[in-house]
Amino acid sequence: VGDGTTMVLSTCNYARIGRQGIDTQLNLYGGNCEALTCIASNSEYCEDNAQITWQSEIGSVYYVLVRRSKSHVTDGEKVALDRVVRGSRACHDANVTTMEAGDEAIFAFPPSHIGEDRTEKQGGHVQSASTAPSCDFASSTTKTATVAVAATWLKVIGSGGFMIVTTHGYATRMNTTAELYGGAHCGQLVCVDGAVQSWHRGWIGANGRMSLSSLNAGGTMVRHGSVVWPSMLGETYYIRLSETMADAGAGVSGVPASAGRQAAGSGLDDDERPTESLMSVFVKQVASNDICENAVPLFDGDSVSGDTATATMDDVEACGHPLLGDADDRTPFSPGLWYQIPLAELRQSDHGFKVLVCFPDRVATMTVFAGDSCEDLQCLATQSGDVRRCIEYVTPTRLETNIYILVYGFLSTGSVRLNLRRLYWWSV
Numbered sequence: 001v002g003d004g005t006t007m008v009l010s011t012c013n014y015a016r017i018g019r020q021g022i023d024t025q026l027n028l029y030g031g032n033c034e035a036l037t038c039i040a041s042n043s044e045y046c047e048d049n050a051q052i053t054w055q056s057e058i059g060s061v062y063y064v065l066v067r068r069s070k071s072h073v074t075d076g077e078k079v080a081l082d083r084v085v086r087g088s089r090a091c092h093d094a095n096v097t098t099m100e101a102g103d104e105a106i107f108a109f110p111p112s113h114i115g116e117d118r119t120e121k122q123g124g125h126v127q128s129a130s131t132a133p134s135c136d137f138a139s140s141t142t143k144t145a146t147v148a149v150a151a152t153w154l155k156v157i158g159s160g161g162f163m164i165v166t167t168h169g170y171a172t173r174m175n176t177t178a179e180l181y182g183g184a185h186c187g188q189l190v191c192v193d194g195a196v197q198s199w200h201r202g203w204i205g206a207n208g209r210m211s212l213s214s215l216n217a218g219g220t221m222v223r224h225g226s227v228v229w230p231s232m233l234g235e236t237y238y239i240r241l242s243e244t245m246a247d248a249g250a251g252v253s254g255v256p257a258s259a260g261r262q263a264a265g266s267g268l269d270d271d272e273r274p275t276e277s278l279m280s281v282f283v284k285q286v287a288s289n290d291i292c293e294n295a296v297p298l299f300d301g302d303s304v305s306g307d308t309a310t311a312t313m314d315d316v317e318a319c320g321h322p323l324l325g326d327a328d329d330r331t332p333f334s335p336g337l338w339y340q341i342p343l344a345e346l347r348q349s350d351h352g353f354k355v356l357v358c359f360p361d362r363v364a365t366m367t368v369f370a371g372d373s374c375e376d377l378q379c380l381a382t383q384s385g386d387v388r389r390c391i392e393y394v395t396p397t398r399l400e401t402n403i404y405i406l407v408y409g410f411l412s413t414g415s416v417r418l419n420l421r422r423l424y425w426w427s428v
Contacts, residue, residue, distance in 0.1 A: 002056030005083045006108035008278075009064060010051040012080075026050040026079070027065040036063060053108055053278055055086065084108050084278065087152025091132075091186035091238055098155040098236075101163060101285045106171045109150060109243060109277040132181055132240055135191035137227070154239040154281065158231030162286035164312060165239050166226035169280020174243050176279065178225035181238040189238060195229040198313040228286055228312045241279065284310050287337055292374035295340035295404055298355075300348065300422040304339070309413040311335035314406060318367045319379035332367065336408030339418060341395065343402050351423040352397050355405060357383075358390040358417045363410035368393055370401045377404060384410065394423065 011024040025043035029036040039062070045051035056062070066079060087107040088096040097105065156165060167176045178197065181189040225241065287310040289296045296304060318332050341353060357364050365384040369377040380403075385391040395403055407416050 002058055002060040002062060003083075004058040005056060006053065006086045007056045008051065008053045008080075008082045008084055010045070010080050010082070011049045011066070011078065012045060012051055023068060024049045025067040026052050027067070028052050028054065029063040029065070030060060031063075032061075033063070053084070055108070087241075087279070088154075089150075089152065091153045091189070091240070093153070096153050096155055098157065099165075099281070099283045100157045101159040101283055104169075104280070104282045106169075107152060107279045107281060109152060109279050132179065133189050133191055135179070135181070135195070137179070137191075137195050137197045151240050151242040152279070154241065156231075156237045156239055156283055158233055158235035158237060159285055160231060160233030162228060162288075162290065163231045164226055164228045164282075164284050164286050164310070165241075166224060166282050166284070167241060167279055168224040168226065169282060171278040171280040172224055173222060174277060175223050176225040177242045177244050178227040179240045179242070180227045180229055181240070182235070183238065186238065192229050192237065195227055196312065198226045198228065199223040226312065228290075241281065243277065243279075287311050289338045290335075292338045292377070292404060292406075295338035295374075297345075298339050298341050298405075298418065298420040299345050300353070300420060302420045303417065305415060305417045306337045306407070307413075307415050308335050308337055308408055311337050311408075311413070314408075316367070316369075316377065316406065317379050318365075318382045320382045332365070332406065332408045333410055334408045335413055336406045337416065339405040339407065341403040341405070341420065343400065346395065346399060346403065349422045349424075350397060352395040354421045354423055355393045355395070356390055356419040356421070357392070357407055359409055359414060362412050362414050364389070364391050364416070365408050365410055366391065366393060367406045367408075368395075369404040369406070370396075370399060371404060372401055374404070 009026055009028065011026065023043075025041070027041045028039045030039050031037045040052045040054055042050040042052050064079065084106045085097055085108070087109055097107070099105065154165070156163065165178055165180070167178065180192050180195045182192045183189045225244075227239070229237075231237065287306060288294050289306065290311045292314075296306075298304070312335050314332055314336050316331065341355075346353070355366070355368075357366050363385060365382065367382045368380045370380055371377040380396070381393065383391045383393050393405075405418075407418065409416075
């Protein structure tokens with residue numbers, strides 16, 4: 001029975017037999033048993049299992065038909081019913097969600113109203129509900145021309161440090177951008193100094209399955225929007241998250257918004273009715289060594305850890321990366337953390353130092369630079385390994401400059417550990 005919320009029906013977390021999916025299909029109907037009306041149908045949201053999202057009406061009765069492949073024998077299918085928050089189309093909406101550092105949520109994307117030009121009044125000010133100030137955001141990756149299709153608004157309370165808002169999550173299956181604004185209220189939005197936009201990459205496979213790794217790299221790439229800024233403690237910020245599709249002249253390898261909705265909704269026969277799009281949203285405190293200038297110094301015997309999930313993308317060249325080759329865009333695939341071996345420490349050894357980097361259950365990658373400061377970095381090498389294998393790098397000897405190390409995963413984020421050991425003549 002509907003209660004006016006956005007509901008999600010799913011067999012994704014339950015319909016498993018060992019390593020093989022049950023291959024389920026969900027059909028959602030309204031009306032009554034004598035006159036059913038199909039609302040949505042889905043069979044391949046997560047591999048061969050199903051998920052449907054829809055806006056329920058208070059008091060309405062819905063009927064769910066669960067089907068499965070005849071090749072499987074089970075004791076019955078389990079269907080999960082959850083509710084998600086519906087995004088707010090306008091900044092001034094009374095139900096705009098407020099989030100703080102550490103919060104995460106899944107939102108149902110509000111319906112598209114392309115070309116609509118409603119206005120909102122607040123505090124005597126008039127502002128278009130579908131527009132916001134034109135800000136010249138800095139970009140940590142190549143700037144991409146996009147066309148906004150639909151948008152949702154959030155409020156975020158500042159933590160007093162660098163913060164990040166990102167849509168990089170399993171539920172987000174369309175191109176998105178994230179924009180940040182400050183101001184006393186929605187009628188006086190202003191650009192925020194120091195805000196940086198960036199992209200996170202993910203993939204939609206041929207069957208609509210979403211992956212945040214490279215396992216489905218043969219599918220369609222989607223770009224998840226993120227924005228980073230130095231926040232003021234207790235200050236309210238306004239975030240606009242937009243579903244976008246690439247501009248015709250931008251040359252972007254992305255999935256158009258319409259294709260993203262279709263992939264999110266079905267799998268994808270012509271007679272299947274796509275469901276509403278969902279969006280994962282995370283608000284995080286950014287790691288202090290997310291930028292080169294705050295690189296953590298390393299000394300002989302140090303063993304340090306970090307988490308690239310609290311980092312952002314870096315606009316540097318990953319020279320010699322075995323997976324990039326001669327690609328035009330040779331920037332790292334994923335957010336990274338910075339570390340430094342000071343020149344004074346390097347001079348303590350005639351045989352160099354060994355750097356060991358480990359990413360549990362992920363592909364570890366590090367790009368090594370030399371330079372007196374972050375303003376004059378020269379890329380020395382990039383090392384990358386296999387899943388669950390640590391990688392190592394031996395520093396050059398007689399190098400009269402600092403060494404900077406950028407550590408990141410391959411299309412993934414997670415915890416990382418670094419060890420630094422001085423080398424002696426018997427260990428070379």
